[in-house]
Amino acid sequence: MDFIAESIAAYSEKHTQNESPVLRALNRETNAKILQPRMLSGHLQGRALSMFSKMVNPQYILEIGTYTGYSAICLAEGLQIEGELYTIDINEELSDMANGYFAQAGFEKEIKHIVGDALEIIPILKRNWDLVFIDADKENYSNYFDMVIDSVNKGGYIIADNVLWSGKVVEELKGGDKDTAALIEFNDKVHNDPRVENLLLPIRDGLMILRKV
Numbered sequence: 229m230d231f232i233a234e235s236i237a238a239y240s241e242k243h244t245q246n247e248s249p250v251l252r253a254l255n256r257e258t259n260a261k262i263l264q265p266r267m268l269s270g271h272l273q274g275r276a277l278s279m280f281s282k283m284v285n286p287q288y289i290l291e292i293g294t295y296t297g298y299s300a301i302c303l304a305e306g307l308q309i310e311g312e313l314y315t316i317d318i319n320e321e322l323s324d325m326a327n328g329y330f331a332q333a334g335f336e337k338e339i340k341h342i343v344g345d346a347l348e349i350i351p352i353l354k355r356n357w358d359l360v361f362i363d364a365d366k367e368n369y370s371n372y373f374d375m376v377i378d379s380v381n382k383g384g385y386i387i388a389d390n391v392l393w394s395g396k397v398v399e400e401l402k403g404g405d406k407d408t409a410a411l412i413e414f415n416d417k418v419h420n421d422p423r424v425e426n427l428l429l430p431i432r433d434g435l436m437i438l439r440k441v
């Protein structure tokens with residue numbers, strides 16, 4: 229389901245900063261060669277992530293779900309000098325491609341790409357996060373929130389992607405649809421958690437923006 233009219237989406241992209249040549253190449257290569265290219269954040273959402281990151285100007289960013297590295301590069305654009313972005317993905321096959329683009333984008337040093345299950349990796353990363361981007365398996369969104377919330381700095385942000393799940397969160401829940409059930413649970417849970425302020429932005433597939441109070 230598209231949440232905004234095609235013409236408005238096109239107009240918005242046209243009046244949004246262009247993708248850098250590296251991001252454009254990564255977007256193209258992902259669409260040409262990689263399975264499920266819809267997973268990549270893309271032009272408009274990528275510029276939104278970059279803009280948010282520049283507003284926060286984080287020292288430490290955690291990303292859960294690297295895929296081919298598009299959103300990691302966008303988020304890294306807002307890092308402080310000597311800041312670091314840790315990005316985790318369980319799929320080893322895409323790591324050479326992602327690392328190649330991190331280097332081309334000039335973030336070879338800043339982006340630490342870790343291959344493994346985020347549920348196992350997050351507890352061993354001893355950092356206090358200024359910005360966390362949750363964009364991996366939907367069933368674990370609530371677990372990821374629980375795992376990171378204590379290590380997010382006061383005034384820091386958590387952004388979760390796909391929280392509208394093509395509109396399925398407002399439709400009748402089909403039996404066995406664990407992803408939609410998990411996203412509904414996540415959205416309700418963070419909406420009622422006094423540790424965060426929340427804003428659900430209907431950009432692309434829905435971005436939940438959480439600010440730790």
Ligand SMILES: C[S@@+](CC[C@H](N)C(=O)[O-])C[C@H]1O[C@@H](n2cnc3c(N)ncnc32)[C@H](O)[C@@H]1O
Binds near residue numbers: 296298318344346
């Ligand atoms: C939607 S894609 C990420 C897209 C990327 N953030 C972007 O915008 O370009 C989700 C990624 O999460 C990864 N993933 C799924 N389960 C995971 C887990 N338990 N731990 C780490 N990564 C996981 C998948 O391999 C996939 O590459």
